[in-house]
Amino acid sequence: NAGVTQTPKFQVLKTGQSMTLQCAQDMNHNSMYWYRQDPGMGLRLIYYSASEGTTDKGEVPNGYNVSRLNKREFSLRLESAAPSQTSVYFCASRDGLGNTIYFGEGSWLTVV
Amino acid sequence: GNSVTQMEGPVTLSEEAFLTINCTYTATGYPSLFWYVQYPGEGLQLLLKATKADDKGSNKGFEATYRKETTSFHLEKGSVQVSDSAVYFCALSDSGGGADGLTFGKGTHLIIQP
Numbered sequence: 001n002a003g004v005t006q007t008p009k010f011q012v013l014k015t016g017q018s019m020t021l022q023c024a025q026d027m028n029h030n031s032m033y034w035y036r037q038d039p040g041m042g043l044r045l046i047y048y049s050a051s052e053g054t055t056d057k058g059e060v061p062n063g064y065n066v067s068r069l070n071k072r073e074f075s076l077r078l079e080s081a082a083p084s085q086t087s088v089y090f091c092a093s094r095d096g097l098g099n100t101i102y103f104g105e106g107s108w109l110t111v112v
Numbered sequence: 113g114n115s116v117t118q119m120e121g122p123v124t125l126s127e128e129a130f131l132t133i134n135c136t137y138t139a140t141g142y143p144s145l146f147w148y149v150q151y152p153g154e155g156l157q158l159l160l161k162a163t164k165a166d167d168k169g170s171n172k173g174f175e176a177t178y179r180k181e182t183t184s185f186h187l188e189k190g191s192v193q194v195s196d197s198a199v200y201f202c203a204l205s206d207s208g209g210g211a212d213g214l215t216f217g218k219g220t221h222l223i224i225q226p
Contacts, residue, residue: 033214040120040218041218042201042216042217042218042219043201043216043219045214090155090156094205094214099143099144099163099205099206100144100146100158100161100205101146101148101158101203101205101214102158103148103155103156103157104155105154105155106154106155
């Protein structure tokens with residue numbers, strides 16, 4: 001019952017450092033998403049991938065890059081972290097039949 | 113484009129009170145509708161869903177009915193418990209795929225007092 005798995009769960013970065021958040025799903029879903037969640041802002045879409053080999057920008061893509069490595073994996077990279085990227089990050093995948101969205105448990109990122 | 117509007121709260125209730133969290137939506141197609149729950153320090157979990165008009169989703173004593181005529185999907189529970197304290201997100205998903213297919217409300221913070 002793994003579903004959507006993302007790592008790491010917690011990370012502290014210094015301004016300017018880089019890191020990659022990993023995400024994998026075992027449900028054979030085509031669509032995968034990266035969101036960030038900030039107080040009072042709800043969920044905001046960073047990037048999404050409608051299928052293996054394709055990626056598109058969401059609402060707040062600046063400062064991030066993504067890679068859809070294969071159907072299972074969708075990673076999010078911060079090339080040069082900034083304090084404004086302190087947030088909780090959620091990976092998700094979508095069932096193309098019932099349109100249900102499944103979320104990972106979240107990654108708490110602090111940039112100091 | 114699509115949009116979801118819900119009360120943001122916080123909503124504070126006493127244990128055993130009746131709960132309603134309003135959710136209305138705007139969509140060009142025929143979306144599926146969802147309620148997700150997020151407990152403190154955790155990710156979002158699917159609470160219930162409805163895929164077509166007049167469908168009722170239910171789970172753990174919560175219910176919501178897909179009302180196309182009023183474009184609403186209000187969440188209700190007859191008697192809340194302290195353990196229901198969480199943030200609740202209303203969402204819609206249509207078959208268009210991509211980013212436009214997923215839209216979330218900003219979340220409603222629910223606090224239940226003993």
